[in-house]
Amino acid sequence: MNDEQRQALSAIQFSSVLGTEGIWSPLSHHVDGLHPRVVAEIESAVRTAKNRPRSQPVGLVLQGERGVGKTHMLGWLRQHTQEQGGSFFMPKLIVGGSFWAGAVHGIVNQLRGAGDQQLGRMIDVLGEQTGCDNELRVRLRGMPPVDRRNLDEFVERVRQFDEFSMRDYDDTLRALVLYQSGDRDLREIGQSFLSWEEGIEDVVKARWGFRARYRKPQLIFNDLSALFALTGPMVLAIDQVDTVITQSGRTDEARLADDLAGGLMAMREETVRTIVVAACIPKSWELIEQRAVNSAADRFRVLELRTAMPSTEVARTLVERHLAEQYEEIGFEPEYPSWPVAPTAFADDSVAHYTPRQLLKQVTEHVRRCLDLDTVTELEHFGETVDAAPAPLLPAHEMRGFDAEFERLRAAADVTAPLDPATEDERMVAVLNAALHCYVLEQGEEVLNLTLDRRTQVQPALHARLRRTLDEASEDEEHWSFRAIGHTNARAVLTRLRSACLEAGVEPGLQKRHLVVVRNLPFSGGAVTTRTLAEFEDAGGVALPVCEDDLRTYSALEQMVVSGRAGFSSWLLARQPAGRSQLFSSSVVGSGLIESSAEAVAVADFPAARESAVVVESIEAESPAAEDDSTGENVSGNATAVPGREVPSVCLGRTNSGREFRIPLELLRKHTALFAGSGSGKTVLLRRLVEETALQGVSSILIDSNNDLARMGDRWPRPPEGWGDADSQRAEQYFAETDVVVWTPGRESGRPIALNPLPDFAEVGGDADELRSAVDAAVAGLMPKTRLPRGQQNRGAAVLTEALTHFADEGGSELDDFVDLLSDLSPEVSTIRRAPQLAATMADELRAAMITDPVFRGAGNRLSPGDLLAPPPGKRARVSVISGIGLTDGQLETFVNQLNLALYAWIKQHPSLDRPVGSLLVLDEAQTFVPAQRPAVSKESTLRLATQARKYGMGLVYATQAPKSLHNVASGNTATQFYGRLGAAVQIRTVEELARARGSQIDDLLKLNAGQFYGATEGTAFTKLRTPMCLTHHANSALTEGEVLDRARKTR
Template sequence: MTLVGPGLDDERRNALQAVHFNSAVAPDDIWSPLAHHVPELHGPVAAELARAVASAARKPRSTPIGVVLRGERGVGKTHLLGWLRQEARARGGWFFLLKLLDDRSFWAGAVHGAISGLNREGDQLGAMLDALAKATGHTDESRLRLRGTIPISREYLDELVERVRELDPQVALECQDTLRALVLYRARGRPSEVGHRFLALEDGGIDEADRAEWGFHLRSRSAQLVLGDLSRIFALTGPVVMAVDQIDSVITQQPGSSGLVDRLADGLMRLREETRRTVLVVACLPRSWELLSEHAVNSAASRFAVLDLRTAMPSAGVAEAIVQRHLGALYAEEGFAPPHPTWPVARVAFGGAEVAHSTPRRLLQRVEEHVRWCLARDVEAELRDFADGPAEVAAPEVDAGGLAELDERFARACEAADVTSPLDPAREDELVPGLLSAALRCYAVEHGGDLVLDPPPGRKPALHARLRLTLDEASEDEVWWSFRAIAHGHSTAVLARLRSACLEAGVFGGTGKRRLVVLRGTPFSGGPQTARAVGELVAAGGEVLPLTPEDLRVFSALRELVGQAPAGLLAWLAARTPASRTPLLRRVLPPVGDAGSQAPQRPSAHDEPVWPEREYEEQVCALPAPPPQHAPEPSWPERGWPAAEPSRLAGSLFDPESRWPATPAPVPTPTLIPAPAPAPAPAPVVAPTSPPSADATITLGADATTGRPFTLPLVLLRKHVAVFAGTGSGKTVLLRRLVEEAALHGVSSVLLDTNNDLARLGDAWPSPPEGWAPGDADRARRYLDGTDVVVWTPGRESGRPLVLDPLPDFGAVRGDPDEFRGAVDAAVAGLLPKLALSGRRLVHGRAVLTEALTAFAGRGGRDVADFVAFLHDLPEGASTMRDATRLAPELADGLHAAIITDPLFGGSGRRLDPGELLRPAPGTRARVSVISCVGLPTDGQRQAFAHQLQQALFAWVRRNPAGDRPLGGLLVLDEAQTFAPSRGEVVSSASTRLLAAQARKYGLGVVFATQAPKGLHNSVTGNTATQFFGRLNASAQVQTAVELAAARGGRVDDVSRLGAGRFYGATEGTGFTKLRLPMCLSHHPQGALTEGEVLARARA
């Protein structure tokens, strides 16, 4: 029975909306982090697997016995493989998931799966090559080249082969071509294509010129030998696990085919015999292993140990732990503390008879059904008996006003979509998966049914997306729709991608249940190999279709809406069905509500690929026209589920207030991409009367793969930011966007501009630039209208001169002994360069200056001229040094001379209250003070000024802390290594380190940007909670960046290959994410300003 309580409050409704279990685990889920493991579920089996891996680790030349994980669907076979992956990696080993995709390409599919795993799970290939290079005594530079961090050349490959020869002569002799291919595959650009062609293309292999250039003995190698080479090469550095998890689906495609079973059995037995230090694990249904063992030659099947996974639940406690850990992980992401760990399932439910006979999958499905029941009725109810059947889920109410609002947001997002970048061959792997994922998830919501979307692919994916439909759980029979964009123009690269996509999609099974759609906007080359490959694809049921601008606009808009998750999105999708009405998905997938009796129909083997014509150039406005007559309309395979059942993909994606989609009430259907409406007149900006809220966030780009926005709580900027990126990386755009987003929240900034590229922060774009995110035009207007941008020119009277006190306001820190001493030390560091001291005089002079300044500040002094007079007539007891009375007047004369000769050191000019740098003009939200260095041409002058600025700002924020505001202000230091170098001391070193360590307490955040992370003091780097890594070029800087990221548990191994506007980003409590940054809101042309232009802006 279900105990029904009161209505759901917002917090609990939000938490339940997050409950979505991927109970139908796909093989690629093996690569995802394992957060829900319950050791007691299959404890003895896990122990046996761990022992097998440990044995392989101890015996480098062993051939371990194979292992069969035998169990019914839903008992946790794939989950256990995911656990085994983590176990192998924890023991310094490697894990490969082999793909047995159809009956004709056992070895090619297995190699394809192994190659796909090279770039998964923290970059196994790069880690292995680094371990092998280390084991064979390579230098740091060689290690960087071999793992692809910096460019590779032939001599490094030759050297690796020779060093491996010393480690294992047989492997070096027999596997050297595959070893060369692995190193090239990990590299960037064309070498990577050469490596991939050798590893994946058995027919033809690499070109003769490439063979000679890179030292290969042969142009190609059979897939069977390549797979054996992979095992032997990786085994040089640790144990290897090769797992197979798709045998059942391959057998199901051709039931009763003894030839297929013979080939599979023979392949598995040979694979086990030909690998070294490798544990081969086969996960399958009992009937599948029975067939394989019956067809295995002689006693080959005895070379496998069979481990049975029990179907029955071991105990009520294990069932409770499974539900608790799945729910707990989802609740933790939402910051929700449930009334008890298994809420909304009562603990008494786990004692029921139904639980003992449930698989983990069925248990989680039942929990999710109950959650949907609660959400549909907006009631809090506890499930008390798993035997209770799920009730019907009510349809969501349709709010015409809410639909209209989402129509407008959708239309704006369509209009702002970038329809060119996803078609760039260099960016398709980065952008297309996120677009397709959003579209297919929305299609699943619109259609309903038991649809499963594969997890996001890794680097260099074979497919960009795949949608699955389970036809029969007992036999694991499924229908797949796979998608791969191929925009590359080089025929060999096209052929490699096409072959990999066909293998991964399994289109050659001949059953019609595997559909591959290749997305391409231009015809393929006319070469015979490409023509044959395309012909085989079409004959097997594949299609070549364009990814039209209309598709891209809708997919991009859906990705934005899914990421924002506005209220009512589920109902809007059910009412509008935008994904289902795009040209691509309308042609490929069955229409909404169709539950026909056929497998997906496929085009004739003689059909030509479809290229863009008028039918695809229509805008998706009113209801779309029917598909073209020559394209058969797809339909759903026969299956025993109702067409209106809600999609399992929907529950965790969207707004808590939405409901499960069903047939909505009639509402007016707007156009999907209406003509742009005239822009309304901008409203006047009114400065806010209250500070930003404590939970305010800023968005700095989006995940390059999923499109999920990368948000930073404003309060985390107190803990400082580090930006490590070189020329051409987009570092300046990132700094500007950070300052602009902070200004939109009323946070002022001070920027030290060393390159004349920040003084345009107050300039508007003449026209919207490429790279703006949706809504950026409005954000730019609000930023420019509400921000007071002032350019300062210390050292230039013809601009806006700026003079700061050489000494800080000690009164702000006099009550804190530690901070007071830090301020004195920093001030002394700024004064010493003005004095010609060296040797013993420097040591004594520093001591006298420190004691004298301590006494002067303790008496309330702060003016440098007064301090000079104090030194001239040093009071008794002000210093304990014996020669203080002799040294003090000399120090006074030196400082007095500096006042006369250095205008920035206590010279003429109005002294500026540092608060004026952060205080916005009336009617504006924030001030951005850009301090240009056109009047500070040398590093020494810039360091001296930065020292004064940092002292002044620290004293000011000490007197004016942010208090309850999330952030009081930002200081941005570009070329930060100049002001706090890792080696040696400069005048600004102490004050920079002081800010890094202490400023956060008072609400001042500092942004340290540098293209030389190795040159920045480690105490500065260590005090930054948020870090961004962009493209770096010098090998020493790349290595430092890799090490800095590794210290935070992240990997940025391809940092030297990042494009402009691509960064890795991480902040407190998150791992590193590869980001796509938008263009800044203010005008940023390529060239920097001239000195005259900077001065003109300063005078304005």
């Protein structure tokens, strides 16, 4: 099996069971001809509802045994309904007093789906139908947000448009428009009205024109149906009938059947232009037909889904389309469409007796066997049963390789974003699902009974759900659901908690539904929260913190799953990192799912085995940022090493009581972040940090994007305000002992500098992991220059990786030589098919980039990073300012990428083992070089330094006015942070959440004066402080280009 095949097979993630969440995914693999009569009936029903707005269509029952494709058919129905201009929802079916609350929850939870955006479409269509002008329609879409006047106008227009319905849905319509808003606070108001038992506050009710604070769930359900029916047909799909029956445990079947029938009939009777569709096994519908007193069965037409495969052609198409969807995502071209299933396999007589699920399940088992054995074999007969392949034991050196990769990824993990309310719906979903995926693989043969939900909502009620099939015939399952809640606002917390309870289906007495709320903050002590928590616990729910150690493990596993490296499953079985995590050990292992394996490698033998510290006790959710002057105690009051004068440290300000704010030099190697806006004093603080460390003999490299730092060698014309008593003397010492050099890459008239575009492979050639890391960083810098279309980028990166590895093994070092290699690549160098042709295309683009971009080419007098850091005789430190005046933004990114690659190789050869910190790399406007979302040539190499440089004594300093735009791995790997005045609301919220994650509450960032900052370092809470003026001249305006060049020439 070559790397390309391994990556392709690893990408095959379709499950033999399509979970409810899969209904919301695009169905590119639908096969016509599987259930033709049912499809025709459904198309007719949707067409009738579309053409008759006041109709009450007969309900439909999709009846069939497990595995025939009921859930897949619902997915096709969703897609078809939306293509016809309609809406599709899946109300949560809860028997009893919460019936309507569950129905509303199911709809609200699907209003803002990632791909469908049904709420936005409905509002936009209503805006068009009611004659709203373009400006109002744009606001109704959510950006910019609506105001009260916009809302009143829209509600009045809809009321006039629907004057004959006599429905009073004004408040619900107001809530829906607010819920569609791009403003998070407005969304919270809309969601509170739609979902919260207590509704909205009186002040909110008055501000936005609501008639009432609260509306009963049944009335909201009616409103939702009426409003969506104004814009097209509506389908309400019920996929939980079997689940409710198997979960209920009731002995009174007649009562249960009557409750189910009553609920289904009520949904149909309360709606117009709406098709209620129930999917269940025959036994469940027979119970409702035979035992229910309600006449629901008369209002529903049963559609039978046949069990047998219609034909060999349908079976073949079914497998091919499932595989094609996965292969296309990674740009893989199989030898034939059904690979690795032989085309002749579909001719077996046994295929006619397979359900779609059984067919896909056997393909899944075959793919897993190929991966376990690391050998591609064709599936030649569907009727054969093959014993599961035992996971091969990995050689010791391969185990060590996985262990090393795991530890490296753990060290690089961002532990802040998963706990940040602004990003938890993205990052906690990703890390929890990856960790649970690994947990499933750790169970060995038990894996085929376990499935994970696929998450598709923008604001999911749950972040992960693990299902275990207990009985296939009755579709009986046990669930473990997870939801992280990082908010501090009590209403937001309660809304999410209640939604999670409804979605997870937890109720008192139900033993097969488990819900874990992940929260590292205390809950509010209010009466409503206390009552809700008691109900949550009575239903079997538990609230647990997640420690930093677990988050690092989950993040590392996420990256390892994506890489799909051979032997990963065997490593998981041996190490069991997911199952050993504190969160899963407390909630899943031993809870009835899988007992902890006694065969796993002893914890003491596992490099990642370490004590996990639960952080919940040390965080006060409602406490303000620490105004205590102490910087020698952590938040919980435990003693730590006091950063006083007995250890090397720098003073960067004083607290309100006049006490010095000092940072031990050793903590600077763990990196620093400075988040503040224009006029906050950010540049002054940044310069003072560089100056103070220079006085301690620490050299720095400064990336100057805005010409703010080129005065690092200028004296003040007179002592400025803000200097302390000793600052005049310290300034003299700085100029006497510090060599300041201004470099101007791309400008020959200044002090030009050039760097090698490729890493120094010779420095890392003896270490396979380090070589791979260097190659990965180089590939990340080269790929944007290849200009490959998106569909070819994965293959292009693979070819570059193999070619660069070969190039390094052969002792290559120059970009020009590497491009020559690419232009005539030998087929033996790469395992990717048609690699030489793809390599030649990339070589042409790289050659063109070298011609047009001298920085990328590395043209000019090349220097070593040592030249930037080594002071001349008689000086203690050098401050190298890299000015960007001669470069475009793209060229500056390219230069920083080259600098990062060179620095990493240099610091490895010249580590600062006997000093607290050896050097600093300062990135002003850091979001340019390591952005959160957009691609950047310098991103990968900067992240590599962020996670590795501290080992060799180099500290990074990130300064930015836009912390939200900075990559979370960068900000999440900083021990010291400073927050100054910020103006943009989105940036303020980002910083407030970062502070909250560290146990502090900060709410006055907009009110801070210039020179006022919040500061904290490892083990301390945030303290408000005033920073001193810098020792070097800081003017009100930046230098001109000519002034920068003049200073550069003087330092030659």
